[in-house]
Amino acid sequence: MGATRGRRSDREVVADMAGAVLRIGVVGGSVAGCAMAIAGARAGAEVTVHERSDAALEDRGFGIVIPPALHGELVAAGYLDAAMPTAPVPSRVWLTRQSGRSTARELARQEAAVTACHWGLLWRTLHANTGGAVRYHRGRPVTEVRRHPSGGAVIRTADTEQVYDIVVGADGPRSVTRETVAPGVRPVPAGYAVWRGTLPLTALAGRPHLLELLRSAWITLGYRGGHGVFYLIPGAAPGSRLLAYAVYGSPPPASWTAGREAYVRRIAEEHFPADWAGLVGRGEHTSTAYHPVTDFHTPQVADPPFLLAGDAASITRPHTASGATKALQDALCLERVLRGASSPADALRAYAAERSPEGARLVTLGRRLGHAMVERTPDWAAMGPADVTTWSRATLDGADSYLYGAEEG
Numbered sequence: 001m002g003a004t005r006g007r008r009s010d011r012e013v014v015a016d017m018a019g020a021v022l023r024i025g026v027v028g029g030s031v032a033g034c035a036m037a038i039a040g041a042r043a044g045a046e047v048t049v050h051e052r053s054d055a056a057l058e059d060r061g062f063g064i065v066i067p068p069a070l071h072g073e074l075v076a077a078g079y080l081d082a083a084m085p086t087a088p089v090p091s092r093v094w095l096t097r098q099s100g101r102s103t104a105r106e107l108a109r110q111e112a113a114v115t116a117c118h119w120g121l122l123w124r125t126l127h128a129n130t131g132g133a134v135r136y137h138r139g140r141p142v143t144e145v146r147r148h149p150s151g152g153a154v155i156r157t158a159d160t161e162q163v164y165d166i167v168v169g170a171d172g173p174r175s176v177t178r179e180t181v182a183p184g185v186r187p188v189p190a191g192y193a194v195w196r197g198t199l200p201l202t203a204l205a206g207r208p209h210l211l212e213l214l215r216s217a218w219i220t221l222g223y224r225g226g227h228g229v230f231y232l233i234p235g236a237a238p239g240s241r242l243l244a245y246a247v248y249g250s251p252p253p254a255s256w257t258a259g260r261e262a263y264v265r266r267i268a269e270e271h272f273p274a275d276w277a278g279l280v281g282r283g284e285h286t287s288t289a290y291h292p293v294t295d296f297h298t299p300q301v302a303d304p305p306f307l308l309a310g311d312a313a314s315i316t317r318p319h320t321a322s323g324a325t326k327a328l329q330d331a332l333c334l335e336r337v338l339r340g341a342s343s344p345a346d347a348l349r350a351y352a353a354e355r356s357p358e359g360a361r362l363v364t365l366g367r368r369l370g371h372a373m374v375e376r377t378p379d380w381a382a383m384g385p386a387d388v389t390t391w392s393r394a395t396l397d398g399a400d401s402y403l404y405g406a407e408e409g
Contacts, residue, residue, distance in 0.1 A: 021046050022344060025155045025164035027142045028052075028171035031119070031324055032310025034126035035331035036168045038079050041133040043338035048162065049130070050155060052171075054139030061287045062196055063233035063244030064122065064324045065114040065218070067402040074328060077335075084125045085234035087116040087241060091217040092405065094388050096380035097273045104273035107222070107380065108388035112405035114218060114321070118234045118242070122324065145169070145177050145306070153305045165344050166305050168334075170327075173294070175312035181303045187294035187315060190367075192226070192374050193251040194318055195264040196289045198233070198242045203282050207275055214243070222380035223271035225249055227373050230276065242286060243279065246318065248374050251292065260290045293317050295366055297359040302352035304345040309334070314359030317366030319373055321403055326362060330355055365399045 022045040026033050029051025040047040068088060074080040092112035098105045130136060144156040145167050153167040169177020173187050204211045213219070218231035226249030235242045252263040268280035297314035301307060310327035333354050334347075341347035372378075372395040383391070392404045 022166065022338075023152075023164045024048070024166045024168060025050065025153070025162060026168045026170055027145065027155060027175075027177050028169070028310075028312070029127075029136060029138070030170070030172070030310075031123050031126060032312070032327035032330065033168070033170035034123065034130055035079060035328050036170050036309050036334055037130045037134045037136070038126065039331040039335035040166075040168075040338065041130065042078070043335050045166075045338065047130075047133065048135040048164075049137065050140045050142050050157060051136065051138050052141035061198055061236065061242070062119050062289065063116055063198065063231060063242070064119050065116045065231070065321050066325045066328065068113050068115045070325060070328060071115040073332070077332070079129060079328070079331065080122075080125055081129070085118065085121060085238070087232045087234055089114060089116065089215075089217050089231070092403070093213065093217040093219050095219060095221045095273070095276075096223065096383075097271065099381045102274040104221075104276065105381075107383050108385040109217070110388075110392075110405045112218075112403055114231075114402070116218070116231050116233045116244070117324075118236065119324075120236065121234060142171065142176050145180050147180075147305070151305065164305070166307065166348065169306060169308045169312040170310050172311045173296075173315055175308065177306060178298060178308055178312050181306050181308055182298045182300070185296055185298050187296045190293040190295065190317060190370055190374075192249060192370070193290060193292050195247045195260070196245070196287075196291070197280070197285050198244045198287045199279065199282060199285055200235075201241050201243060203243055203279055203284065207278075210275055210279075219276075221272060221276055222373070222377065223267075224377055224380070225271075225374065226267070226377070228268070228272060228276065228280070230279070245280065247280065248293070248319075261288060264290075293370070295363050297363040299356065299360075300352050301356045301359060302348040304348045307334070307348050307351055313355065314363055316359075316362040317370045319369035320362055320366045320401065322362050322366075326359070329358075361399070365396075365401065368395060368397065368399070 024040040024045045024047045026049045029049045037047045075082050090113045092110045094107040095104045140157045146154050148154050152165050169175050214232050221228040228247040230245045232241045233244045265281045268277040301313040309330040337347040337350040
């Protein structure tokens with residue numbers, strides 16, 4: 001079945017699949033959940049989102065990046081608005097601290113364009129674009145999902161049970177829905193951690209050379225045992241910018257008692273050039289977080305009438321910068337298969353055939369990058385542009401990643 005037949009509407013097309021308008025229940029109302037809700041609504045289904053939190057999700061202020069081409073596709077399709085603030089840059093700059101000194105040395109530049117976003121603004125835009133066609137319930141933790149004798153599925157909360165033709169699990173790493181699709185699949189620890197932070201641009205006062213660099217590139221700063229990533233993202237206030245960073249390295253030892261934030265400051269002071277270490281050490285952060293790095297993938301991300309999306313389906317190590325990207329691509333896939341299939345079950349099987357191997361591919365890539373950038377880092381201080389290019393190609397081993405581009409001449 002195609003997206004339309006003559007003058008028939010999307011809703012009429014989806015109605016053919018189940019004999020009535022398709023009903024989709026989405027477990028989880030974060031980025032993945034909102035994107036999947038838009039996908040279902042655009043394909044003509046009635047969609048209800050059950051979000052466990054009653055807090056303002058847009059307050060999550062960390063930075064994320066997505067490929068520019070995907071951003072353009074999402075704007076053209078109506079998932080995102082062209083007016084949503086972003087901070088695109090065309091290049092990646094590799095730095096390290098010079099041996100025996102506190103200054104930075106540039107290793108290489110690559111054409112590696114990214115569109116940097118503010119997580120909260122991205123969620124707010126997706127949530128707004130679910131529109132009146134989607135019922136969005138906050139403060140409704142889902143306690144159980146199960147199959148219904150009709151062939152559909154039940155979503156149970158503390159006070160309701162509702163039957164749907166399709167249930168989308170977009171409920172993150174501890175997914176209730178995944179327990180039905182793939183019982184026992186759990187995140188696997190990588191053995192190292194990531195510290196995230198955002199700061200106002202006042203943190204760059206007195207460092208105009210850093211601000212100038214960050215306006216045109218995102219920065220990877222390598223050290224023995226890990227690396228840091230620095231980039232600008234939109235702020236919550238119109239026209240504003242924040243400095244976002246992520247630092248990867250070994251977690252604090254059991255003997256460390258000064259706190260996790262103090263430990264990442266120590267990492268920066270010991271291994272980063274002084275200017276960049278000073279940014280991590282500043283106190284006026286607008287947000288901070290510490291996460292042990294984990295990953296997993298679900299062998300089959302759909303088992304009709306259930307499907308998994310975003311972090312419920314798989315988590316790759318953050319070096320791939322694919323968390324939001326994968327969730328948004330999951331949504332585009334769902335819309336496409338709903339429009340093209342003759343039944344809900346066929347749509348979900350087509351979704352699984354496309355998205356299951358992609359999740360596995362990204363997890364494999366994330367492990368390869370983690371090994372090369374944290375677990376067995378090269379001697380950054382001895383490297384130049386050609387060495388970075390050779391190392392990048394060897395690390396990717398033929399895999400695609402928008403984060404690794406051509407060396408700039």
